[in-house]
Amino acid sequence: xxxxxxxxxxxxxxxxxxxxxxxxxxxxxxxxxxxxxxxxxxxxxxxxxxxxxxxxxxxxxxxxxxxxxxxxxxxxxxxxxxxxxxxxxxxxxxxxxxxxxxxxxxxxxxxxxxxxxxxxxxxxxxxxxxxxxxxxxxxxxxxxxxxxxxxxxxxxxxxxxxxxxxxxxxxxxxxxxxxxxxxxxxxxxxxxxxxxxxxxxxxxxxxxxxxxxxxxxxxxxxxxxxxxxxxxxxxxxxxxxxxxxxxxxxxxxxxxxxxxxxxxxxxxxxxxxxxxxxxxxxxxxxxxxxxxxxxxxxxxxxxxxxxxxxxxxxxxxxxxxxxxxxxxxxxxxxxxxxxxxxxxxxxxxxxxxxxxxxxxxxxxxxxxxxxxxxxxxxxxxxxxxxxxxxxxxxxxxxxxxxxxxxxxxxxxxxxxxxxxxxxxxxxxxxxxxxxxxxxxxxxxxxxxxxxxxxxxxxxxxxxxxxxxxxxxxxxxxxxxxxxxxxxxxxxxxxxxxxxxxxxxxxxxxxxxxxxxxxxxxxxxxxxxxxxxxxxxxxxxxxxxxxxxxxxxxxxxxxxxxxxxxxxxxxxxxxxxxxxx
Amino acid sequence: xxxxxxxxxxxxxxxxxxxxxxxxxxxxxxxxxxxxxxxxxxxxxxxxxxxxxxxxxxxxxxxxxxxxxxxxxxxxxxxxxxxxxx
Numbered sequence: 279x280x281x282x283x284x285x286x287x288x289x290x291x292x293x294x295x296x297x298x299x300x301x302x303x304x305x306x307x308x309x310x311x312x313x314x315x316x317x318x319x320x321x322x323x324x325x326x327x328x329x330x331x332x333x334x335x336x337x338x339x340x341x342x343x344x345x346x347x348x349x350x351x352x353x354x355x356x357x358x359x360x361x362x363x364x365x366x367x368x369x370x371x372x373x374x375x376x377x378x379x380x381x382x383x384x385x386x387x388x389x390x391x392x393x394x395x396x397x398x399x400x401x402x403x404x405x406x407x408x409x410x411x412x413x414x415x416x417x418x419x420x421x422x423x424x425x426x427x428x429x430x431x432x433x434x435x436x437x438x439x440x441x442x443x444x445x446x447x448x449x450x451x452x453x454x455x456x457x458x459x460x461x462x463x464x465x466x467x468x469x470x471x472x473x474x475x476x477x478x479x480x481x482x483x484x485x486x487x488x489x490x491x492x493x494x495x496x497x498x499x500x501x502x503x504x505x506x507x508x509x510x511x512x513x514x515x516x517x518x519x520x521x522x523x524x525x526x527x528x529x530x531x532x533x534x535x536x537x538x539x540x541x542x543x544x545x546x547x548x549x550x551x552x553x554x555x556x557x558x559x560x561x562x563x564x565x566x567x568x569x570x571x572x573x574x575x576x577x578x579x580x581x582x583x584x585x586x587x588x589x590x591x592x593x594x595x596x597x598x599x600x601x602x603x604x605x606x607x608x609x610x611x612x613x614x615x616x617x618x619x620x621x622x623x624x625x626x627x628x629x630x631x632x633x634x635x636x637x638x639x640x641x642x643x644x645x646x647x648x649x650x651x652x653x654x655x656x657x658x659x660x661x662x663x664x665x666x667x668x669x670x671x672x673x674x675x676x677x678x679x680x681x682x683x684x685x686x687x688x689x690x691x692x693x694x695x696x697x698x699x700x701x702x703x704x705x706x707x708x709x710x711x712x713x714x715x716x717x718x719x720x721x722x723x724x725x726x727x728x729x730x731x732x733x734x735x736x737x738x739x740x741x742x743x744x745x746x747x748x749x750x751x752x753x754x755x756x757x758x759x760x761x762x763x764x765x766x767x768x769x770x771x772x773x774x775x776x777x778x779x780x781x782x783x784x785x786x787x788x789x790x791x792x793x794x795x796x797x798x799x800x801x802x803x804x805x806x807x808x809x810x811x812x813x814x815x816x817x818x819x820x821x822x823x824x825x826x827x828x829x830x831x832x833x834x835x836x837x838x839x840x841x842x843x844x845x846x847x848x849x850x851x852x853x854x855x856x857x858x
Numbered sequence: 859x860x861x862x863x864x865x866x867x868x869x870x871x872x873x874x875x876x877x878x879x880x881x882x883x884x885x886x887x888x889x890x891x892x893x894x895x896x897x898x899x900x901x902x903x904x905x906x907x908x909x910x911x912x913x914x915x916x917x918x919x920x921x922x923x924x925x926x927x928x929x930x931x932x933x934x935x936x937x938x939x940x941x942x943x944x
Binding site: 394402412413561587591 | 878881
């Protein structure tokens with residue numbers, strides 16, 4: 279009999295990790311009051327007001343203890359609860375119902391709050407939908423006070439446990455002895471529900487939304503939860519348990535190893551310093567970049583500001599977004615790429631003509647130069663935001679020098695007119711361009727005197743160099759980042775920049791590819807920008823590489839016959855390096 | 859009565875924290891403040907009511923303000939709607 283598959287539950291992995299511990303069930307049966315007539319509506323209202331005051335006092339004390347235990351930010355949720363307890367649409371509506379119908383306070387409270395819970399549950403946005411839990415939380419608290427019932431005390435947990443619940447309210451988690459909690463499993467909820475957020479901040483695994491199957495778990499059952507995959511096993515047999523313990527040990531060790539690199543600089547074994555940055559596509563990615571030890575933002579794609587809406591974003595709207603990222607990065611470099619749209623990425627409100635070959639058409643800077651007002655609006659927003667951090671502006675899709683010079687001229691014009699109008703603009707904004715068209719890579723020396731940096735966009739550079747659409751499976755074998763042709767182009771760009779004392783970054787997928795990183799280091803790449811999740815492993819890898827050795831390995835790789843030869847050569851050197 | 863329309867820029871829309879800031883500011887004004895979005899109406903002085911609007915990033919929100927100090931309220935509250943919160 280295979281008990282492992284038999285009791286498998288699956289949910290959403292909301293906080294990664296593996297836990298093995300006994301289950302503790304949190305009961306969440308809700309009290310549904312009966313409707314009753316009261317003799318004195320006035321007395322009933324007073325009773326309700328007293329219960330609300332009582333609830334306020336309780337929440338205030340939980341808020342204080344949460345602030346001590348988990349910090350100010352986590353305690354803020356309770357300020358929200360205090361505010362709900364003063365909400366006119368809630369409190370006044372309950373009192374209106376008590377007074378209008380002479381009904382009991384419990385019933386009035388339940389009815390009014392239920393209507394809000396239903397409204398919230400119907401919202402599209404899962405974060406807002408999750409707020410229904412907050413209403414349930416404060417309702418439960420007022421209700422207990424009205425009924426003279428004490429809420430369950432969860433502070434007693436001493437032994438390591440996995441918490442099993444329908445959903446967790448902020449009050450529940452605030453009262454838990456969190457030192458003992460090894461994980462959370464809930465029946466409902468999403469990545470943004472309170473239990474998920476709490477689990478991530480406690481750094482314990484959480485699996486949410488496992489559904490009704492959760493009732494198979496009894497208090498005291500040994501639970502194995504693998505929140506890297508969202509899977510739960512109930513009382514696994516000895517063999518399975520041993521396998522999970524090994525898996526957990528490996529996972530935890532790896533996690534600790536990587537975590538050790540968060541605040542370290544990115545330096546090779548022999549002391550060569552590079553910069554590991556994050557690519558971001560929206561404002562929420564900034565925190566993730568910081569959490570993963572990014573030393574900057576190497577590519578901020580601004581397209582999200584323009585997509586999924588009915589009109590162009592205004593200058594003010596853009597300014598707010600750029601300012602937010604710059605401030606959040608606290609002086610670390612932030613490379614913001616001007617709009618890269620057109621061709622396959624459409625904006626319905628722009629009414630762009632259909633092109634037969636969009637990747638070779640009027641996209642990115644080409645489109646911006648043809649629609650100057652659109653371009654100028656973005657540049658003004660960038661310039662105005664520049665004083666809030668370390669801004670670097672990058673132009674995409676440049677093929678010839680005239681395009682760069684024209685973009686720079688427009689930028690300078692906007693800068694001067696802003697300064698004349700009295701705006702404050704940073705005087706140390708670096709200007710750079712992406713290298714993603716082979717013509718720009720081959721003639722990088724013509725561009726280098728006119729920029730402060732280059733950033734190589736490998737996804738497009740490879741596709742244009744190989745003349746192969748990487749989304750087309752029949753030719754996807756031609757997507758070869760380590761082909762000598764690509765490596766030679768990269769070297770040309772780095773050499774041209776070096777002659778002029780400029781730096782070179784890379785913001786394509788290749789920058790975080792473990793097969794390519796040693797070679798890129800050896801070629802002299804300065805900045806590697808990648809998705810936040812791969813920064814730490816790359817920093818660890820670079821820390822174990824010798825820059826001097828890889829300089830000569832990379833030079834040799836350029837002379838090899840193809841990608842396969844380059845990759846096996848690099849593998850040999852990596853393995854050889856470990857032995858020596 | 860005056861009214862004006864704003865686009866919400868906060869990445870997570872109007873959730874608990876921005877609403878708290880908004881409602882606190884709104885409650886200081888004596889005038890009637892109505893917030894409209896997605897075909898729904900809310901009392902600008904009630905966070906609960908504001909939550910039920912389900913305002914997402916890039917949603918257009920109309921502020922309708924009626925009464926004493928309405929101009930000043932529009933200026934203060936409009937700025938809060940387009941502000942980006944942590």
